[in-house]
Amino acid sequence: MCLDKIPVEFDAEGKATLSEAESGTTSDFLDDVTVSDDGLDAESRFEAVVEELPERALDSLNEAPSENRRTDERQTESENPAEHV
Amino acid sequence: MFENLPLQRTGDGSYRLVDDESFYIDEAHKSTAERIEEMTGKTQSDGGALREDSAASVDDSGDEEFHDIDIDPVTRVAGSLAFHANVDLEDRTVREAHAQATLFRGYEVILEGRDPRDAIDLSSRACGVCGAVHSICSSMALEMALPVEPPPMGVWARNMGQAAAFLYDNSLHLHLLAGPDYSASMMADTNPDLLSTARDTAAPHASIHGYETIGDIMEGLNPLEGDLYLSALEKTRDARQMASLMLGKYPHPSTIAPGGVTTTLSRSSFTQYYTRLDDMFDWAKKIAFLWDDLMDFMLEHQPGFEHVGEHPINMIGTGVYDDPEVYNARYEDADEWGNARLATPGVIIDGELVTTNLTEIDIGMEEFVDHSYYEDWTDEAVPFETSPAGDPLSPYHPWNKETRPKPEGTSWRDRYTWGTAPRWDRHTMECCPHARLWITALAEEVDNPFIRPTGDGIEFDLPEAELEEMTLRWDVPDRLNAAERLRGKAYALAHHALVCYTGFIEALELLKDGKDAVHNEFSIPKSGTHRGVGFWEAGRGFLTHHLTIEDGVIDNYQIVTPSTWNSSPTGPFGQSGPFEVGAKNTPILEDFESEEDFSAIDILRGVRSFDPCMPCTVHMYTPGGQDVITENVTMTTCGCSYDSDNKPAEVTLREMLADD
Numbered sequence: 216m217c218l219d220k221i222p223v224e225f226d227a228e229g230k231a232t233l234s235e236a237e238s239g240t241t242s243d244f245l246d247d248v249t250v251s252d253d254g255l256d257a258e259s260r261f262e263a264v265v266e267e268l269p270e271r272a273l274d275s276l277n278e279a280p281s282e283n284r285r286t287d288e289r290q291t292e293s294e295n296p297a298e299h300v
Numbered sequence: 301m302f303e304n305l306p307l308q309r310t311g312d313g314s315y316r317l318v319d320d321e322s323f324y325i326d327e328a329h330k331s332t333a334e335r336i337e338e339m340t341g342k343t344q345s346d347g348g349a350l351r352e353d354s355a356a357s358v359d360d361s362g363d364e365e366f367h368d369i370d371i372d373p374v375t376r377v378a379g380s381l382a383f384h385a386n387v388d389l390e391d392r393t394v395r396e397a398h399a400q401a402t403l404f405r406g407y408e409v410i411l412e413g414r415d416p417r418d419a420i421d422l423s424s425r426a427c428g429v430c431g432a433v434h435s436i437c438s439s440m441a442l443e444m445a446l447p448v449e450p451p452p453m454g455v456w457a458r459n460m461g462q463a464a465a466f467l468y469d470n471s472l473h474l475h476l477l478a479g480p481d482y483s484a485s486m487m488a489d490t491n492p493d494l495l496s497t498a499r500d501t502a503a504p505h506a507s508i509h510g511y512e513t514i515g516d517i518m519e520g521l522n523p524l525e526g527d528l529y530l531s532a533l534e535k536t537r538d539a540r541q542m543a544s545l546m547l548g549k550y551p552h553p554s555t556i557a558p559g560g561v562t563t564t565l566s567r568s569s570f571t572q573y574y575t576r577l578d579d580m581f582d583w584a585k586k587i588a589f590l591w592d593d594l595m596d597f598m599l600e601h602q603p604g605f606e607h608v609g610e611h612p613i614n615m616i617g618t619g620v621y622d623d624p625e626v627y628n629a630r631y632e633d634a635d636e637w638g639n640a641r642l643a644t645p646g647v648i649i650d651g652e653l654v655t656t657n658l659t660e661i662d663i664g665m666e667e668f669v670d671h672s673y674y675e676d677w678t679d680e681a682v683p684f685e686t687s688p689a690g691d692p693l694s695p696y697h698p699w700n701k702e703t704r705p706k707p708e709g710t711s712w713r714d715r716y717t718w719g720t721a722p723r724w725d726r727h728t729m730e731c732c733p734h735a736r737l738w739i740t741a742l743a744e745e746v747d748n749p750f751i752r753p754t755g756d757g758i759e760f761d762l763p764e765a766e767l768e769e770m771t772l773r774w775d776v777p778d779r780l781n782a783a784e785r786l787r788g789k790a791y792a793l794a795h796h797a798l799v800c801y802t803g804f805i806e807a808l809e810l811l812k813d814g815k816d817a818v819h820n821e822f823s824i825p826k827s828g829t830h831r832g833v834g835f836w837e838a839g840r841g842f843l844t845h846h847l848t849i850e851d852g853v854i855d856n857y858q859i860v861t862p863s864t865w866n867s868s869p870t871g872p873f874g875q876s877g878p879f880e881v882g883a884k885n886t887p888i889l890e891d892f893e894s895e896e897d898f899s900a901i902d903i904l905r906g907v908r909s910f911d912p913c914m915p916c917t918v919h920m921y922t923p924g925g926q927d928v929i930t931e932n933v934t935m936t937t938c939g940c941s942y943d944s945d946n947k948p949a950e951v952t953l954r955e956m957l958a959d960d
Contacts, residue, residue: 253566261811263567268574275763276805 301660304726307692315663315691323694324678325668325872366395369900372402374907381867381912384712385883385903389895394903397876397883398712399867401719404673408703411857416442416824416849419857420556423845426859428551429472430838432465432543434845434859435556437834441847442558443629444832448822452624453810454560457818459621459642460573460803461546461553461561462836466796467580468539468550469839470733470789473911474591475521475532478786481905482594483521483529490890490901497601504596505589508767514597517590528590535583538576542800545569560819570807577800581765584793588772591790595783604889609782609882609906612650615735616724616865618661618844619645620837621799631688631833634658638835639745642799644753645835646739647724653742658835659689661724665844666696667860668721671714671869677702683848683856688831698846698858699831721871722864728871730780730878731841731862732910734788737795741776750798760794763801782882782909789911826852838862840911866910882906 226232255263265273301309306321317323367389372382380403386396407426411419419438424431436458443449450458480486487495499515511517511528520528540550547553548563555563563569598605621642628637638645638658646656647664655661669676678695680702687693693700710716723729737758740746744753752759757775774791777784810816834845840862848856868877876884886906892898 251566252564253568255567257811257814257816260567260570260816261808264570264808264811267567267571269578271764272574272578275769276808 301655302664302725305664305694307663314689317692323666323692323696325696367895367898369898369903371900371904374904374912383879383883383903383907385900387888387900387903389888389898392888394884394886394888396712397880397903398716399719399869399877399879399883399907400710400717401867402717404705404707404718406705407859408857409705411854414854415852416445416847416854417557419845419847419854420558421552423857423859424552426861427838429469430465431552432462432547432550432556433836433838433843435553436462437836437843437845438847439556439558440629440834440836441832441845442822442834444631444834445830445847445849446558446822446825446832447629448559448820449627449629450560450624451815451817451820453565453807453816454818454820455622455624455627456803456806456810457546457561457563457565458556460800460807461543462620463796463799463803464539464542464546464573465550466733466839467583467793467800468536468543470792470796471532471535471539471583471587473839474587474786474789475529476523476536477911478905478908479521479529479532480523481901481908482518482598483523483526484515484518485522486901487518490892490899491602492891494598494602498597501597501601503590503593505593509586509590509593511590511593514594517594535580538579542573542576542580545573557819557822559822560817562819565807565816565818570804573800574804577797577804578765580793580797580800581762582767584760584797585762585767585770585772587790587793588774591787595787599783602889604887605783606779606781608886608889608902609785609909610885611730611780611878611882613648613780614650614727614729615648615738615780616661616729616731616842617643617645617736617739618658618835618837618842619643619656619739620736629832631659634662634835635660639743642746642748642751642802643736643795643837644740644743644745646743647729648735648739648742649725649727653739656739656743656745659687659691662833662835662844663687663691663693663697664724665698665860666694666723666726667698667701667858667864668696668723668872670721670872671716672720673705673707673715673718674720675704675706677704684831698844698860699833699848699856701858702856703858717867717869719867719869719877720864721868721877722860723871723875726871726873728868728875728877728881729842729865730910731865732785732788733792733795733839733841734777734780734785735841736837737774737788737792738776741774748798748802750801751795758791758795760791760798762794762797782906785909785911824852825849829855840866863910863912867912879907879910879912882910 253260306318306323307315308318310316367387369385369387374381374383380401382400382402384398384400385394387394405426407423411422420435423434423438426434484495495515495518498518499513501514503511503514503517506512511520520526523529543550546563547561548555555561619638619641622637623640626637626640635657639656644656645658645661647654647661682695682700684693684699708715741753741758742755744755746753750761757773760772762770762772772791772794830849832847836843838861842862842865844860846858847854866878870876883903883906886902888902890899890901
């Protein structure tokens with residue numbers, strides 16, 4: 216994500232100006248900050264997110280109930296979000 | 301419910317004005333010591349029972365042991381809070397204290413006559429640290445006025461973005477703003493014996509946070525150089541990246557609107573959010589135990605520290621983090637959706653929880669300007685005699701308030717600040733993250749598998765990351781002072797991280813069910829009177845935006861921030877605000893030999909524990925010189941790396957400037 220490539224440099228008075236250096240260009244910066252649509256429907260996005268999560272996170276999520284199911288009304292059949300993996 | 305307001309509850313739960321009583325405050329009301337004692341049961345000038353001062357102001361008779369101390373600025377991040385105190389250096393007490401907001405911002409005036417949608421972006425500029433809270437609060441006021449209600453994913457995106465912003469906010473305050481008051485470099489000047497003891501005292505939770513001694517923690521807090529200070533700076537960047545993923549950018553989010561958010565939430569939005577959240581779990585574990593160790597050391601080894609910044613246990617909060625299954629933006633249903641929040645709204649007086657209902661919190665609010673640079677507005681007809689639910693409103697309520705700035709010279713006995721004096725049921729109130737935890741703990745309304753209020757505390761179940769999974773427990777304290785404010789803020793990191801986690805789980809559930817809409821459309825009514833109120837919280841707690849739209853434009857806009865409550869001047873009943881009371885209760889503990897050596901560090905520790913939120917400026921320290929340059933430099937406020945060496949921007953800038 217974007218914020219490591221701010222193309223600025225400082226003059227002798229400490230004032231920031233946009234850099235002309237090749238290592239950081241305005242278009243690079245804009246590419247970094249632009250979030251494009253991933254072209255996925257909601258369910259496919261869910262699958263893609265779960266696929267990229269670390270193993271430890273999947274284990275935690277598999278154990279974690281959704282707040283929509285209050286802890287005292289937890290369903291007996293598991294519907295944990297990571298179950299599809 | 302109400303002790304001092306002329307309100308009486310009826311059988312159906314609504315309120316009415318008590319017969320032959322009035323909200324109006326006249327000379328007969330105004331503060332004699334007898335009137336205050338009759339109203340509150342306590343003596344004047346303390347807002348509570350901690351001081352037995354007389355009602356008379358301090359007489360500057362020129363006695364040698366009494367000294368005027370002026371501290372300006374107080375905060376490390378901006379420059380518009382000043383503090384005046386009269387101290388007895390021989391007796392080591394503070395005799396008089398006044399908090400002074402020195403800058404008129406003018407947002408309430410600027411917004412009059414504007415398109416209501418402008419309020420979201422303009423009010424955000426009230427604060428560079430907490431710009432999201434104002435945008436969200438403004439949007440919620442509009443949601444009520446229009447009306448429009450966000451879809452579930454929009455509510456969770458708002459919650460997740462806000463919780464991430466709070467992770468940034470609270471980490472910043474603890475380690476960059478208040479923390480340096482306990483740094484080795486500061487302690488070497490003000491409390492050298494205590495620093496020596498700290499260096500020989502093992503930190504009880506070193507195995508979790510990694511600092512072997514209390515002295516190591518203090519070294520870590522050295523400004524601009526300590527590793528804890530610099531680590532916190534990195535964490536503020538990570539947290540703001542999380543906030544940006546949900547809210548478009550930070551500071552001043554760009555995608556908050558009535559009806560939800562307009563952010564494109566892609567696959568990478570969620571995966572990048574979780575990657576950073578994983579680190580935050582461990583950060584929350586470490587910081588809670590680190591501040592436990594540091595504050596417990598100060599309480600044990602510095603006699604009197606328990607009184608630094610002490611204030612009566614009066615707190616107010618509006619709650620935060622909505623449940624989309626309950627939130628519908630309607631004022632009439634605010635009690636229900638307020639109580640469904642993951643941080644419960646409420647009012648605590650003398651340690652007792654008196655309400656968790658947003659409508660009662662709202663109608664109990666008043667704002668006074670007797671000691672502020674404003675004219676009273678109650679000479680005109682009241683715009684609204686009742687709330688949208690039909691309960692009586694005071695002429696001093698924000699919906700009826702008109703901002704009439706009137707600058708004049710400073711007089712501690714008359715007018716001395718641009719801050720107003722908010723009161724709830726004519727009590728002074730304090731706001732902060734610890735207030736949020738305190739109210740949530742006592743209310744026991746939150747129903748969440750990871751956040752469990754127990755009536756006398758809250759348990760937080762943090763998942764495994766690099767550190768093992770861990771249950772943290774925050775206990776409701778016996779006192780309200782600087783130590784508990786800072787401890788509460790450290791534990792609040794766990795609360796925010798677990799809201800992020802809850803939101804992430806809920807978002808996955810919504811995606812699985814095909815519900816990825818983040819926004820519902822709205823339109824601004826072109827005719828008629830429409831009003832709304834946003835109930836939200838800032839990093840330091842309570843936040844309201846009261847809005848009135850007349851024929852399509854803003855007719856009135858009133859903002860009450862937590863710092864308005866905390867920095868409040870003396871009110872019409874003679875009660876001092878929390879900063880002032882906290883200072884007057886603070887003993888002078890520092891080591892000094894002459895007045896020239898006196899730093900007022902104890903007063904500063906007390907005031908800074910509130911996290912005074914004043915407008916955003918950037919102070920750049922130039923090594924090797926004594927100058928502090930004040931500039932608006934966006935880069936250092938975001939604290940991100942400038943170069944591939946991944947050094948925080950602030951360090952890199954120092955090095956660059958040193959080369960010149």
